[in-house]
Amino acid sequence: MTITAEPAAPVASPPEDDGPAPDRAALLALLAPIRPRLVAAAVLQVVYAVSALVPFVCVAELARVLLGPAPETGRVWLIAGIAVAGLLVRFTSFGLAGAITHFADADLQLHLRRRMAAHLSRVPLGWFGERNSGQVKKVLQDDVREMHHLVAHALLDLLAAVVTPLAALAYLLYVDWRLTLVVLVPVPLFAVAFAVMMRGYDEQMRRWSEANTRISAAVVEFVQGIAVIKTFGQARRSYRRFAEAADDFAEFFGAWVRPMLRLSGVSNALISPPTMLLVATAGGVVFAANGWLAPVDVLPFVLVGVALTAPFLTLDMGSMRLRRAAESAGRVAALLATPPLPEPAEPTRPHGHRVEFHDVSFSYDGSTPVLRGVDLTLAPGTVTALVGPSGSGKSTLAKLLPRFYDPGAGQVTVGGVDVRDIGSAELYHHVGFVLQDVQLLRASLADNIALGRPGAGREEVERMARAAQIHHRITELPRGYDSVIGEDAHLSGGEAQRVSIARALLADAPILVLDEATAFADPESESAIQDALSTLVAGRTLLVIAHRLGTITGADQIAVLDGGRIVERGTHDELRAAGGLYTRLWAAHVRDDDRDWTRA
Template sequence: MSDRAALMDLMAPIRGRVVAASALQVVYAVSALVPFVCVAELARELLAPGPPDGARVWTIAAVAIGGLLVRFLAFGAAGAIMHFADADLQLHLRRRMAAHLARVPLGWFTDRNSGQVKKAVQDDVREMHHLVAHALLDLLAAVVTPLAALAYLLTVDWRLTLVTLLPVPLFAVAFAVMMRGFGDQMSRWAEANERINAAVVEFVRGIAVIKTFGQTQRSYRRFAEAVDDFADFFGAWVRPMLRLSGLSMALISPPTMLLVVLAGGALFVSQGWLAAPDVLPFALVGVGLTAPFLTLDMGSMRLRRAAESAGKVAALLDSPVLPEPEEPVAPEGSRVEFRGVGFSYDGETQVLREIDLVMEPGMVTALVGPSGSGKSTLAKLLPRFHDVTEGAVLIGGQDVRAIGSDRLYRHVGFVFQEVQLLRAPVAANIALGRPGAGTEEIERAARAAQIHDRILALPRGYDSVIGEDAHLSGGEAQRVSIARALLADAPILVLDEATAFADPESESAIQDALSTLIAGRTLLVIAHRLSTITGADQILVLDGGAVGERGVHADLLAQDGPYARQWAAYARASERDWTHDEEVVR
């Protein structure tokens, strides 16, 4: 779908009001011209040979006053209708986008940064405001007013009308040259803005870590480079346009138009082709004949930008949603099975292939392997962040695609390293998986997650809002997410080792909380520290998206294969870290 088509489709909910406001704007555009025409006609009447016709003079004056009244009423009504329509459209689109984002696969968000989503939901929808509330009406007036003025001038003298229009073709040529490649440049402009948005979000969200490791200058440099790149691109785009823009605007400016009208009028009068009073309508109306072209110029740019934004909003709304079964089934138990699972992000490159795995209730299964081996991808297939492209993932004998999201997330919980907390009270964040949970249940989960005392120390306790009066460390936020998983009480848990980057004090608290969380549950854990999974019931070693080895820790060491080599490397690294820590203490 083209950007223009997407724009028309998105505006469908307010189409009726747009038509009504457009009709009023046509009335406004014509009535705005009436006073000028009346002044010109009044002057022609008063300057004509012989005594003026009093009745006609008063009629002209009455028409002028009526035109002014109609102009103000039509303008106000059209503007009010479109502003209310714009507010409703923005609310409708944001609600629609929020509802759609709630239905896309969770893996969709891993492929996009926060800046891109924020730009679509906030900036691109806002970009459509000027189009709906202003540009459409301005563009309509910019077309109707010159046409009405042209029709009137043709009734006065068609020859001088053509002379008055002489600057217009020159303006059109200059404008066409100036607008060459505008669509491509606008696309680059939007991409540059997205990069700036992403850099800002990355800088702000990571400022604590950035300062901790003394990388403020490096992180700020990324933002500065994004801004500099935008400035270089924008300067290279706009600089050549400035001369043409100045020339094109000068060609249709009021002084130029007045000069053309007076020169043409003087010639016509001197040749006896036109009476002197008949030049006055051209001086009053003809001078303003091209004034709306400036609005047309700016409005067309706004229209292109709005169309570009509408295309991005439409693209987001067209993102494939997670297919939901018409008749969801219920899993029978918490046995997990991967049958011949294969997966590809783009439909071409296989990230996973021929994965077979059985997880019995209460069993701990660990995934290990080098970076890029497919551990995270495989783990995210269980809570259905993505759908498999080959084979099937089953829970309790039922394909996860047939279970339905609501029921699936009551059976599968997950705790990842990157904690996501809402800007909401701490209690609401813990009860996210069970919105109807009572205060006692929430506090019980928080105690089990070793975070209850820290929450009570907040200004408003459990009512403190994350990001406002509740500022938690990474380890504390992780324990809130563990409390959330405890309260949800899902029998199956996917765990991306939550202590991989925690400080020793937080690690101890998190490990205690995790011990409570995983008790009796079927666990699939992505292992970063091999020492934490030596007691796992089964370990899968992934290599290149396939299972290279599987077994328990002792058996895998005895095989002296990839796992044994990885364990040896891990042991050497741990020994170096321990030796270094001892030297620091000394």
């Protein structure tokens, strides 16, 4: 059935990376809501880091007292009491700091996700068309989750890794600065080895990310296209692409990591507890044998000297977490920086449903024009079809009406009012759309249809489903209208399209944009969709895009686009008689139909 302009009574009643420095700035900005709690946790962590050394210092001091000429009982009990108090303060401050950061992290994740969800509801609809759901999900879920370890753990670990060695160093300098310097000998050796190991790290991480992305793309291509691949006997070739991507990754990763492993082993051995204990003990023996230090004074270096380097590995891991969290924060900040759809300060209601495009031009990148000086009028209650070669600007022009994008020049008006002055909430009461890429939520079918008018009763939902030729299919599902998309409701492309038509019927917008509604439909579904569309478009102003020219022969006017301009305009018969681009498109359409008939 073709789309015609025959009037009838309406059926229904009245939503990259600028480098490390910007990423870290973005991270600091995102942490602003929980900064006071992070400061409080940091103070508690400093107390924990210092108090963690107290028992070891007390053991050393207790040994010095007990091995002295006349031990004082009172001093012994005092040191023992300080050690116990240090343990209590350590456990208490550690528990409080961890609790504060974990609660702060939960609040931050909730705050960021709510903020991003609210922001995404204000960005132009065209923004979503340029990205797949996986990219948006990565920012909303994965990148926010990546910040958990930073907030809840890494910040505290990094702080302890800095404070504990400094406190230990201060104490050992107090005992004997000369032996302290001896104990520190492995540290500069570790620093040199670590610097060599991390040389070119940022560039290698970039290459690692690119290689990992290639593997992911090969896996997705292989899994999603396995049916087509096997049908055409290309399984071995497709698998070879995945295997080559995996081999390339393994070769690169091995070449990068292999020399790092040797250096890592050497650097870690230099500051390992056994090495530090050996250096402290050997240095202490030499100092005591030469009379430079009393034997009892070697004990603090044996007990506390290990603490000088133990946190270095934590510092390394924490810095990596910080880098990854900063990258995630950069992506979150980039999403939040997406310019929202401009809303008028004082929205104006349109007067009627006449649609006009006045000298409209548009470019996606600001330099390459997609539309050039388009003028087009859609009279109320008429059908206007947009046709033309691929890339001529048909879909772009149609998407300017529901404000997927705003024109770079000119204006689009509804009822004499620029769509930018109407306000999006009011605009979508007047303009609805049914797109070829149907988006259904993971919710019940009743809720998916009711998106057109939240609060609609079940009776209205079912009435619109009948009008959209999808009611019978829904009743066949396990729970009928309560069946959930993706769980117990698995619809074909044509069936999903009819659900979106039922949604549009319920919304009852007087102006409709219809973009390739039958693109993914089989012949049976296409017939049902056409019947549903005949109900949907009755009495409405319709702007439709179709490559199947046979579906728009009854349109009131057909606008033919080529190179972003309207080159022809008229009815089907007028354009066929004109002998221009439309005539050639129609001839190609007839040839395609003849070939399909011959194959059948």
